[in-house]
Structures are given as C-alpha cells and as structure tokens.
Amino acid sequence: MSAPKLKLSYFDIEGAGEQVRLAFSLAGIPFEDDRVKFPEWKELKPKTPYGKLPILTIDDGEMKTQSQAMLRYAASIDPTGTLYPTEKLYEIEECLGLVKDLQDSWTPRLYIGMRPSTFGYPEDFTKTEEGKAKVETMRKEWVEKELPEFLSWIAAKIEKNGGTFMCGGDKPTIADCVLVPILRGFTKGHVDHVDTECIKKNSPKLVEYVERFCALPEIKGRYTSGLGSA
Numbered sequence: 001m002s003a004p005k006l007k008l009s010y011f012d013i014e015g016a017g018e019q020v021r022l023a024f025s026l027a028g029i030p031f032e033d034d035r036v037k038f039p040e041w042k043e044l045k046p047k048t049p050y051g052k053l054p055i056l057t058i059d060d061g062e063m064k065t066q067s068q069a070m071l072r073y074a075a076s077i078d079p080t081g082t083l084y085p086t087e088k089l090y091e092i093e094e095c096l097g098l099v100k101d102l103q104d105s106w107t108p109r110l111y112i113g114m115r116p117s118t119f120g121y122p123e124d125f126t127k128t129e130e131g132k133a134k135v136e137t138m139r140k141e142w143v144e145k146e147l148p149e150f151l152s153w154i155a156a157k158i159e160k161n162g163g164t165f166m167c168g169g170d171k172p173t174i175a176d177c178v179l180v181p182i183l184r185g186f187t188k189g190h191v192d193h194v195d196t197e198c199i200k201k202n203s204p205k206l207v208e209y210v211e212r213f214c215a216l217p218e219i220k221g222r223y224t225s226g227l228g229s230a
C-alpha cells in the first residue's frame with residue numbers, strides 16, 4: 001500500500017494543529033505542512049465544513065476536520081506503531097483526558113481576554129480598566145492556584161510510568177503530542193499575565209520531560225522559543 005498524500009492546513013501557530021504535526025513527524029509520515037495566514041482565513045473559513053482549522057486532506061479528497069480524529073488517524077498509519085500501541089489504550093486515553101481537563105480549566109481564562117462577549121461582557125471589555133483587571137486576576141489566580149495541581153498530577157503520571165513519557169516506554173504517544181504544545185504554550189510569553197517560569201517553578205521534572213521530547217531526533221531544532229527550544 002503506497003503512503004497517502006497528506007496536507008495539513010492550520011494557522012502558523014502551535015494551537016490545535018501542532019499536536020498533529022508532531023504525530024506525523026514522530027512517525028516519519030510525510031505531509032504538506034500548510035500554514036494558513038490570518039488574512040487568507042477569511043476567504044477559506046466559509047469553505048471549510050465547520051469554519052475551523054485544522055483541516056486534513058488525504059489524497060486530495062474531502063476536507064477532514066477534528067484534530068483528535070487526525071491524531072488517531074496518524075496512529076493508524078504509523079509505520080513505527082509507537083504513537084498508539086493498543087496495549088496502552090487505557091493509559092493513553094486516561095492521559096488525554098487529564099490533559100483535556102487542564103485545557104478545559106484554562107480555556108475560559110484565556111478566552112475572557114480574547115472573546116469577552118462569550119462570557120456576557122461587552123465586546124470592548126478588555127479595553128476598559130475593569131476588563132483589564134478582570135483578565136489579569138483570572139489568569140494570575142489560575143496560574144497560581146489551579147495550574148500547580150494539574151502539573152503535579154501530570155508529573156506524577158510520568159514518574160509512575162517510568163519517568164520518560166506520559167505513557168511510559170522510550171517513545172512518545174499521541175498523549176505527549178497533545179501535552180507538549182500545551183506546556184510550551186505557558187512558557188512562550190505570548191499570553192498576558194502568565195508567568196513564563198510557571199512550569200519550571202512548579203515542576204522541574206516537567207521541564208525535563210518537554211526537553212526530552214524536544215531532543216528526539218524527529219523534533220530536535222523545531223522550536224526557537226519556549227520550553228524545549230534548542
């Protein structure tokens with residue numbers, strides 16, 4: 001069976017697309033890494049099934065959506081068989097659930113500053129003094145009070161599984177592909193009021209974990225800022 005022709009379209013950020021890029025890269029699966037510029041997005045958005053990226057096309061077929069489906073698809077064609085070994089199914093899904101809990105907890109604190117109207121505030125809320133203070137408090141409080149617990153759970157999981165990757169072994173799985181960009185996201189300095197040292201201060205083991213992942217030959221040199229950059 002010949003390898004499928006894959007095109008992954010996502011914004012030129014890590015966001016929800018990086019996990020899929022990492023999975024393809026780790027498995028050595030060739031793909032076109034299409035970076036959609038924000039001005040192009042206006043035109044492309046109505047042509048996509050749900051108005052969102054990432055989009056994956058396989059052999060120039062229909063636009064496929066949903067990053068989590070893409071991850072599992074990558075695993076299904078992974079010639080190395082390491083992205084999602086079935087004997088680790090429960091562990092991988094449990095880890096993915098834990099990382100999703102972290103993300104679900106953080107997302108409102110992130111989006112209050114980006115889309116305040118979603119939370120019942122006026123569109124220009126973040127331009128007001130009250131709005132600025134609200135965003136600052138919500139983000140700082142979360143980083144101080146809630147993030148540490150998630151980090152300790154994740155670090156304990158890695159330790160329990162042998163201290164290498166989330167689900168053990170000497171190769172990452174899709175759970176690591178999801179976790180690494182999220183941890184990196186807290187350290188790149190692009191989100192106001194998030195202490196870029198927050199992972200290091202709470203869990204040096206998690207810094208080592210991201211560095212271990214980013215030092216893999218398939219990933220090395222990929223990043224120029226944040227945790228795990230060369």
Ligand SMILES: N[C@@H](CCC(=O)N[C@@H](CS)C(=O)NCC(=O)O)C(=O)O
Pocket residue numbers: 015016045051052053054065066067068
């Ligand atoms: N459940 C979808 C969510 C996709 C999604 O929310 N994409 C965002 C970027 S992370 C997007 O395309 N936003 C642009 C827009 O809504 O116009 C997935 O995981 O693929």
